[in-house]
Structure formats: structure tokens, C-alpha cells
Amino acid sequence: METRRADSIATQIEEMIFAGGYSDGDRLDEVRLAEQFGVSRTPIREAFQRLSLTGLVELIPRRGTFVRQPGPVELLEMFEVMAELEAACGRFAAVRITDQAIENLRDANAKCQMAVDAGDADGYYNENERFHLIIYKQSGNAFLEQEAQRLHNRLKPFRRQQLRLRGRMSQSMAEHEAIVSALVNGDAETAANTLRGHVAVQGEKFQNLMAALRNAAE
Amino acid sequence: METRRADSIATQIEEMIFAGGYSDGDRLDEVRLAEQFGVSRTPIREAFQRLSLTGLVELIPRRGTFVRQPGPVELLEMFEVMAELEAACGRFAAVRITDQAIENLRDANAKCQMAVDAGDADGYYNENERFHLIIYKQSGNAFLEQEAQRLHNRLKPFRRQQLRLRGRMSQSMAEHEAIVSALVNGDAETAANTLRGHVAVQGEKFQNLMAALRNAAE
DNA sequence: AAATCAATTCTTGTATACAAAATGTTTGAC
DNA sequence: GTCAAACATTTTGTATACAAGAATTGATTT
Numbered sequence: 063m064e065t066r067r068a069d070s071i072a073t074q075i076e077e078m079i080f081a082g083g084y085s086d087g088d089r090l091d092e093v094r095l096a097e098q099f100g101v102s103r104t105p106i107r108e109a110f111q112r113l114s115l116t117g118l119v120e121l122i123p124r125r126g127t128f129v130r131q132p133g134p135v136e137l138l139e140m141f142e143v144m145a146e147l148e149a150a151c152g153r154f155a156a157v158r159i160t161d162q163a164i165e166n167l168r169d170a171n172a173k174c175q176m177a178v179d180a181g182d183a184d185g186y187y188n189e190n191e192r193f194h195l196i197i198y199k200q201s202g203n204a205f206l207e208q209e210a211q212r213l214h215n216r217l218k219p220f221r222r223q224q225l226r227l228r229g230r231m232s233q234s235m236a237e238h239e240a241i242v243s244a245l246v247n248g249d250a251e252t253a254a255n256t257l258r259g260h261v262a263v264q265g266e267k268f269q270n271l272m273a274a275l276r277n278a279a280e
Numbered sequence: 281m282e283t284r285r286a287d288s289i290a291t292q293i294e295e296m297i298f299a300g301g302y303s304d305g306d307r308l309d310e311v312r313l314a315e316q317f318g319v320s321r322t323p324i325r326e327a328f329q330r331l332s333l334t335g336l337v338e339l340i341p342r343r344g345t346f347v348r349q350p351g352p353v354e355l356l357e358m359f360e361v362m363a364e365l366e367a368a369c370g371r372f373a374a375v376r377i378t379d380q381a382i383e384n385l386r387d388a389n390a391k392c393q394m395a396v397d398a399g400d401a402d403g404y405y406n407e408n409e410r411f412h413l414i415i416y417k418q419s420g421n422a423f424l425e426q427e428a429q430r431l432h433n434r435l436k437p438f439r440r441q442q443l444r445l446r447g448r449m450s451q452s453m454a455e456h457e458a459i460v461s462a463l464v465n466g467d468a469e470t471a472a473n474t475l476r477g478h479v480a481v482q483g484e485k486f487q488n489l490m491a492a493l494r495n496a497a498e
Numbered sequence: 499a500a501a502t503c504a505a506t507t508c509t510t511g512t513a514t515a516c517a518a519a520a521t522g523t524t525t526g527a528c
Numbered sequence: 529g530t531c532a533a534a535c536a537t538t539t540t541g542t543a544t545a546c547a548a549g550a551a552t553t554g555a556t557t558t
Binding site: 116 | 287322325326329330332333334339341354357358360361364365367368371372421422423424427
């Protein structure tokens with residue numbers, strides 16, 4: 063017997079769900095997954111317990127475990143909360159950020175811009191993520207950072223489908239610049255408000271998200 | 281065999297930890313708890329998995345599960361996040377709150393005041409909690425409501441020790457009034473800021489919290 | 499033919515068994 | 529007396545076994 067496998071299994075199942083391998087309401091078959099992972103049911107069930115707390119999966123007693131993909135309403139709610147968490151990170155970061163971190167933000171932004179110019183969607187996506195993770199950390203609040211990262215991660219598959227249009231990319235870049243400015247100036251209120259607006263799902267982004275959801279539902 | 285016991289066991293262990301039955305670093309003995317609950321190790325271990333996600337317990341592979349009571353720094357971080365979540369709830373509630381909910385807030389406030397006058401700490405505590413839960417719900421965001429409730433619940437045992445002094449109680453009441461006013465006026469910004477300040481741990485509250493922590497550490 | 503009930507089959511939940519790692523203890527050497 | 533190594537014990541992690549609830553299928557009845 064090796065070391066604890068349940069945690070690694072949990073993240074693997076998580077990734078399978080994120081990757082879109084399952085739709086809402088699908089039942090996760092314990093024995094099938096056990097065979098698939100080459101283990102017994104026990105570690106699979108432990109993984110289910112953990113997944114249930116994140117809301118990714120619903121545990122119905124005596125019935126089984128079913129994947130819970132968020133619907134449009136829940137998804138918008140989650141984005142709303144994400145916007146508020148980012149705003150909070152920005153508010154704290156404005157008065158706590160280090161000079162080094164500002165440099166890192168500028169670097170991420172520069173690489174973002176290069177990716178935009180090169181039409182490199184993946185590159186843009188990665189540097190954009192780095193930008194936001196830096197701000198989480200610079201909140202100087204490890205608990206907030208953790209919560210922000212968790213929700214960010216959960217929304218990842220949905221955000222990915224959003225930032226396709228070139229127009230949004232350059233607008234997003236302008237917002238990044240404004241955010242850095244506010245942080246440099248130590249203007250907590252502006253940093254918070256700019257970040258909130260940057261992350262919020264509204265207007266065009268709303269339409270894209272709904273369209274992506276409709277496609278995923280098929 | 282009856283229905284799933286793991287969930288009920290998880291909450292029971294959670295309550296035991298909240299109640300202060302364990303200190304930071306204490307190991308949770310699987311076999312002892314199994315005997316205590318009259319079940320086998322399996323449901324206990326499933327409960328541990330769930331508790332680990334809330335951060336209440338740490339699962340160290342091949343070593344065991346240990347209770348993780350937040351230290352001063354983590355606790356302050358959690359209160360900081362709580363303040364931001366409440367601010368977010370207030371921001372949304374300001375534009376979404378129903379007339380009925382405003383009535384309920386005023387009712388909770390009135391009963392709060394009565395409890396203050398009667399020196400009824402428990403009564404004050406309960407109505408104060410109701411006041412805040414109403415605002416969570418009136419955010420009109422079920423996901424945010426859930427997150428706020430979760431953190432609120434986690435901080436419960438620490439908040440309890442805070443609001444002892446009469447001075448704080450009446451100041452807290454004045455803040456409640458200001459919050460209701462902002463919500464009635466639909467002033468999202470004021471509602472958010474007032475709630476943030478109301479929940480934040482600063483000045484006198486900070487000293488009380490530290491003192492309570494020192495006492496609990498003995 | 500539709501519906502209902504019973505029996506069979508599946509699946510979950512829990513207990514037990516067993517293997518490997520970690521911990522504690524005894525014994526031996528210096 | 530102290531340190532270290534080998535052995536014993538404890539404890540975790542996983543597999544398997546078994547019991548009870550849910551689902552399904554088939555037979556019987558109306």
C-alpha cells in the first residue's frame with residue numbers, strides 16, 4: 063500500500079468534471095471509478111465526501127453521488143461573489159502591495175499585451191491569471207487569498223470561454239492598467255471598484271456566458 | 281444498517297471542536313471516536329474528509345487528523361474577510377431588499393435594544409445574528425448568502441466572547457440603525473461601508489479578541 | 499393493456515480484515 | 529548513562545465482506 067490516494071483521486075475527478083466530462087445530474091459510479099483508478103471503493107468514497115463540500119457534487123443518501131454543474135443563475139451569483147472578493151483583494155493590496163509585486167504585475171501586463179498582439183489566447187489566459195493571483199496574494203490576507211483562489215479555480219472553465227473576442231481583450235488590458243495605477247497610488251477605493259467592474263459579468267460578457275452555457279448544455 | 285451517518289457525525293465533531301473541546305494540534309483518534317459514536321472507523325474517516333475541507337481539521341497523510349484552531353493572525357484574516365462579505369451583502373441588499381425584510385430588520389433591532397436594556401446578552405446575541413442573516417439573504421445572491429453564513433458560523437465561537445461590554449452593545453445598536461437607513465435609502469455604498477466597519481475588528485474589539493484568545497489558550 | 503405487487507438484482511453504507519507506515523520500547527554497545 | 533538499532537505495538541490507508549435500501553423486472557390481477 064502506498065500513501066493516501068484519496069486526495070489525488072479527488073482532484074482527478076474534479077478535473078474530469080471541470081473538463082466537461084460530465085453534465086449536471088450525472089451519477090458518479092463508485093465501482094466504475096474504482097476500476098478506472100485501479101483502487102477499491104473506499105478511496106473513491108472519501109474523494110466524494112471532499113468534493114461534496116466544494117459543491118461540485120451532491121451526495122444523496124442511499125441514492126448516490128451526482129455532479130452538480132451550476133446553472134445560469136448560480137453561475138452569475140458566483141461571478142458576483144468573485145467580483146466582490148477581487149475588489150476586497152484590491153482594497154487591501156492598495157495599502158499593502160510591495161514594490162516587487164508591482165513590478166510583477168507590470169510584467170504580467172506586458173506579456174498579456176504581447177499575447178494579445180500575437181493573437182495567443184492561451185498566453186493571454188495564463189498571464190491574465192498570473193495578474194490576478196498576484197493581487198490575491200498582495201491582499202496580505204492568506205485566508206482571503208485562499209478563498210479567492212478557490213472560487214477563481216472553480217470558475218476557470220466558464221471564464222475560459224468568455225475572453226475570445228479581440229475587443230474584450232484590449233478593453234481588459236486597459237482595465238489592468240487602471241488597476242495597477244490605483245494600486246501604485248495606494249487608492250484602495252479605486253482599486254476595489256476597478257477590479258469589481260473588471261471581473262463582473264455584464265453587458266457583452268453576459269451574452270457570451272449565456273451562449274457558452276447553451277452550447278455546453280447540448 | 282441505517283441511513284448515512286457520516287454527515288451527522290461530521291457536524292457533531294464540528295460542534296465538539298467549536299465548543300472548545302479540543303485545542304490546536306490535538307489529534308482526533310479514529311478508534312476512540314468510533315467507539316464513542318458506536319460506529320466503525322469508516323464513517324469517522326468520511327467525516328474527517330469533510331471537516332478537512334472547511335479547514336477545521338488537518339489531514340496529515342499517514343500521521344492522522346489534527347484539529348486546526350485558528351491563531352490570532354488567521355482569525356483576524358477571517359474577520360477581515362467576514363467584513364468584506366457583509367459589505368458585499370449590504371451593497372446588493374441596498375438595491376434588492378424587500379419591504380418585508382426591512383420590517384424584519386427593524387423588528388430584530390427593536391428586540392436587540394430590549395435585550396440591551398434588560399442586560400440579556402444571549403437575547404442580544406440571537407437577535408443580532410438574525411439581523412445579519414436577514415442581510416445575507418437580502419443580498420439576493422444565494423451563493424453569497426451561503427458563503428457568508430458559513431464564515432459567520434465558523435467565527436461564532438470567537439464573536440461570542442467579544443460583545444460583552446455594555447458600551448460596545450449600544451455602539452453596535454447605533455451602527456445597526458445606520459445600516460437600516462442606508463438600506464432603506466438604497467444607498468449601496470454607505471450600506472457596504474457601514475457594514476464593513478460594523479464587522480471589522482479594530483481598536484477595542486481587537487484587544488478583547490486577543491484577550492479572549494489568550495484565555496482560551498490556557 | 500395498464501397497474502400493482504413481489505421477487506430479484508444493484509448499489510450504497512458500514513463493518514471487518516489486512517498491509518504498510520509510524521511510533522514506542524527494549525536491548526545492546528560504547 | 530547515553531545513544532542506537534532491532535523489535536513490538538499502534539495507527540493509518542485500503543481492500544473486502546456483508547447488510548439494508550433502492551431500482552428493476554416480471555408475474556399476476558383487474
